[in-house]
Amino acid sequence: MALLEVKNLEKDFKEVKAVDDISFKVQKGEIFGLLGPNGAGKSTTISIISTLLKPTKGDIKYKGESIVKNSKLIQPKLGVVPQEIALYPELSGYENLKFWGHAYNIRGKKLKKRIEDVSEIIGVKERLKDKISKYSGGMKRRINIGAALLHEPELLIMDEPTVGIDPQSRNHILETVNKLNEKGTTVIYTSHYMEEVEAICTRINIMDKGKIIASGTKDELIEIINGNKKINLKFDKVSQSLIKDLESIEYISKLDVSENEIIISSNNGENIFKDITEVVTASDSSLISIDINKPNLEAVFLHLTGRALRD
Amino acid sequence: MKVRDVVYKDLKLIFSDKKALVIMILMPIILSSILSMALSGSFTDYSIKKSIDIAIVKEYDKNKELKKFKNNLSNGIFSKNMSNEDINNMTTKVKDFNIENIFFNEFLDNKEIKEIINYKVLKRSDAINKLKNKELTAIVILPKDFIFDMHTNILTPFRNKVDIKVIGDPDESIKSKIVESVMKGFSQQISTLVIGKNVFIETALNEGIGYEVFNDIETIISDMTSNIKSNNINLDYEKINGKKSISSFSYYAVAMATMFILFAAGYGSRTLLEEKENITYQRMVISGTRKFKILAGKYFTIFTLALIQIITMVIFSSILLKANWGSFPLVMLISLCVVFAIAGLGILIAVITYKIGNYKVANVFESAIIQVMALLGGSFIPVEVMPEFIQKLGSFTINGLALKSYIKVMMGYGINEIFSSLLTLLIIGVIFIIISVTLLKREERWKYVKYNKVKTYETA
Ligand SMILES: Nc1ncnc2c1ncn2[C@@H]1O[C@H](COP(=O)(O)OP(=O)(O)OP(=O)(O)O)[C@@H](O)[C@H]1O
Ligand SMILES: [Mg+2]
Numbered sequence: 001m002a003l004l005e006v007k008n009l010e011k012d013f014k015e016v017k018a019v020d021d022i023s024f025k026v027q028k029g030e031i032f033g034l035l036g037p038n039g040a041g042k043s044t045t046i047s048i049i050s051t052l053l054k055p056t057k058g059d060i061k062y063k064g065e066s067i068v069k070n071s072k073l074i075q076p077k078l079g080v081v082p083q084e085i086a087l088y089p090e091l092s093g094y095e096n097l098k099f100w101g102h103a104y105n106i107r108g109k110k111l112k113k114r115i116e117d118v119s120e121i122i123g124v125k126e127r128l129k130d131k132i133s134k135y136s137g138g139m140k141r142r143i144n145i146g147a148a149l150l151h152e153p154e155l156l157i158m159d160e161p162t163v164g165i166d167p168q169s170r171n172h173i174l175e176t177v178n179k180l181n182e183k184g185t186t187v188i189y190t191s192h193y194m195e196e197v198e199a200i201c202t203r204i205n206i207m208d209k210g211k212i213i214a215s216g217t218k219d220e221l222i223e224i225i226n227g228n229k230k231i232n233l234k235f236d237k238v239s240q241s242l243i244k245d246l247e248s249i250e251y252i253s254k255l256d257v258s259e260n261e262i263i264i265s266s267n268n269g270e271n272i273f274k275d276i277t278e279v280v281t282a283s284d285s286s287l288i289s290i291d292i293n294k295p296n297l298e299a300v301f302l303h304l305t306g307r308a309l310r311d
Numbered sequence: 312m313k314v315r316d317v318v319y320k321d322l323k324l325i326f327s328d329k330k331a332l333v334i335m336i337l338m339p340i341i342l343s344s345i346l347s348m349a350l351s352g353s354f355t356d357y358s359i360k361k362s363i364d365i366a367i368v369k370e371y372d373k374n375k376e377l378k379k380f381k382n383n384l385s386n387g388i389f390s391k392n393m394s395n396e397d398i399n400n401m402t403t404k405v406k407d408f409n410i411e412n413i414f415f416n417e418f419l420d421n422k423e424i425k426e427i428i429n430y431k432v433l434k435r436s437d438a439i440n441k442l443k444n445k446e447l448t449a450i451v452i453l454p455k456d457f458i459f460d461m462h463t464n465i466l467t468p469f470r471n472k473v474d475i476k477v478i479g480d481p482d483e484s485i486k487s488k489i490v491e492s493v494m495k496g497f498s499q500q501i502s503t504l505v506i507g508k509n510v511f512i513e514t515a516l517n518e519g520i521g522y523e524v525f526n527d528i529e530t531i532i533s534d535m536t537s538n539i540k541s542n543n544i545n546l547d548y549e550k551i552n553g554k555k556s557i558s559s560f561s562y563y564a565v566a567m568a569t570m571f572i573l574f575a576a577g578y579g580s581r582t583l584l585e586e587k588e589n590i591t592y593q594r595m596v597i598s599g600t601r602k603f604k605i606l607a608g609k610y611f612t613i614f615t616l617a618l619i620q621i622i623t624m625v626i627f628s629s630i631l632l633k634a635n636w637g638s639f640p641l642v643m644l645i646s647l648c649v650v651f652a653i654a655g656l657g658i659l660i661a662v663i664t665y666k667i668g669n670y671k672v673a674n675v676f677e678s679a680i681i682q683v684m685a686l687l688g689g690s691f692i693p694v695e696v697m698p699e700f701i702q703k704l705g706s707f708t709i710n711g712l713a714l715k716s717y718i719k720v721m722m723g724y725g726i727n728e729i730f731s732s733l734l735t736l737l738i739i740g741v742i743f744i745i746i747s748v749t750l751l752k753r754e755e756r757w758k759y760v761k762y763n764k765v766k767t768y769e770t771a
Contacts, residue, residue, distance in 0.1 A: 050597045075599035086590035088320070090327050095320075102316040103598040131327075147594075 001064050003028040003155060003186055009058035011044050018044040020210035026188060031181050033201030034190040035297060040207040042190045043083055046159050050080045079153030083160045085140045089133035093124055093143050096132060097150060104151035114150045122146040123172055138169030145173065156180065157188045162196060174200055194297035206301060213304050221300050231264040232291040238262060242283040249275045312600040317608025318615060321582060325616060331578055335620055339571035340627050347563040347632065363486045364429045366438035368452045376459035410461040418497055427489065442480055449490040452476040464505045561635060564628030565717040569710040570690035572617040576657035577677040579613035581670060583661040606658055606751055613657035617650040637720040645720065645729065648736040649713035655743030656709060662747045684708045712736050
């Protein structure tokens, strides 16, 4: 049984259909990615899973039982890192963690120990006495995450936890997610940075305009556009015979030729490099550079929607 | 999450907010010192000078008793050794002597007495009913033979005992006591005269002056009336008044305390929407905290904060301004009742602010409504000097009710005198709580926002 099952979920706001009939499953132990541009419906989906919003239609099951009907089933097991910093700026990091520990009814010695452990994990130990309002963006994000970890949730949902922070903090957060996952926490990770999702997620849903437009492992998703590999060749000069020879190679779908550059599009690419090298060596044009555009999720998204993931 | 976790966290936030502390704790202390010093001159004897309504019951029969007295006079019961001339002389005096006139017109209608006591002459049963319905504070019973005995006492050498009875409303013990002592004052005045007269007559008889002394009875009577009008009775009245008078320091300590707890309500009323904008409200809901627990947290935050304000003020004013707050248990009782109501008001504004999604209501409350309530409730000047309808309005404000109760306790009144104010406070509190909870409950359709700070509506 899947840990979490989202079934035909819909959410309407006044004029907007924020979530439009999506279904997916999250298995225990995975890092599940939710990738999509601004306004795709990621946060809305997460709000419904975290029982903050009621769906217009559809159901969500946690360990097989509907949490739409009974939110108490998931609440104690769930850790949510909101997209915004949801903390008290005028309290110290320590006081904030203490309060959120109380929110999950952890108290006394146990809470003290948990705050120690968590601040170790998120790397804020030295700054705990300071007010949140004095923290850098990255530090705030870390406490924001820490507040969701105190009760050792089975399922951790992180909504764009790395927005607007320095690369160092970002790497730290990604490492933290991996560490938590290794210890058995299931993670739903939302982002519009495809690099992040690529780097840590075992399975990925790509959302756009309230719908899931693709899902699978990273490799499966890339497979969708594998045929659309792009190879960029630069020559000192481009001769007609070279073009002719290239056109005769199997699997090449398109050649864009300019003064001294040829861009090859291919729809299947296992042996295409061999063929290309043969043709090029045989020709009288000498090759200056070769650049292969490796497909990534960005490209997948572009391929599927015709739009870039970020503007 | 427990309610006290929210309270604890909110209080920590308040105590880290210097500006809020200055407004809520320091300002009332400073203001009460300034106001009481500035106004102490014009403020020597503040007291609740409300008139006391009493009924006079006449159990005597004037005509019958007068006749009886005259009969006794002519039968010689009083006048064994008197010459006819003397008797005639005396009978004319009797016509002039009118104890009813002295009691009602000279005594009860005396200006100073009138200021505190309103009387009506009623039948005994009517009076008792009115007393039960709290329309009266006390009943004064002029007993059977009052006229006869009074005439005897004043006009003859004999002395009959006259018992003027006062039946008071037990819930209005202080006021009944005032009536009692006023009546006592009257009786004492009379008996002084009677004793004086008897001594005078006896001396005259011993000296063999005979009954011509009765020619002077006129003087005695007029002495009596003028005496009644002056000192002795007034003295008694002032003694009671003196016990009740309180200093301007005490008054303004109470006035500022009851006004500034309104700011605790104002402060608390912002925190619900603040939590929502901070996403901490949503975070609490996600953790499984019911929103009514959050609301209860806000309630007790305001409750505690207002209580801290009052206690600070009591301690400060007692030590430095030498204010005397009166009975400690009663002060605590009033304080608990008033913060109960204040916290209700606070969460009501909090829920409205939360639902509207901006701070306009809270702002209007803090910048205008508090001032109006303070004025109506007597925090700036005692309500007694204001028009009656304003006094009426003021007696519906939380601060007004509290102020009135504290002042009464300062004056030495007991629980009975403040009971109805306290009950009103509790009722106000309960009503506010019910409205707040109902309003928040109806939120289901009007769901909280998503994480982003966008205020939106949901189609249900
Ligand atoms: N409470 C709401 N009321 C009305 N519209 C809403 C509400 N919440 C979200 N929306 C709309 O629903 C759509 C999906 O929003 P959502 O926040 O779920 O997107 P997202 O994928 O999280 O985007 P982002 O990357 O910007 O966080 C958007 O068009 C948004 O404007
Ligand atoms: Mg979002």
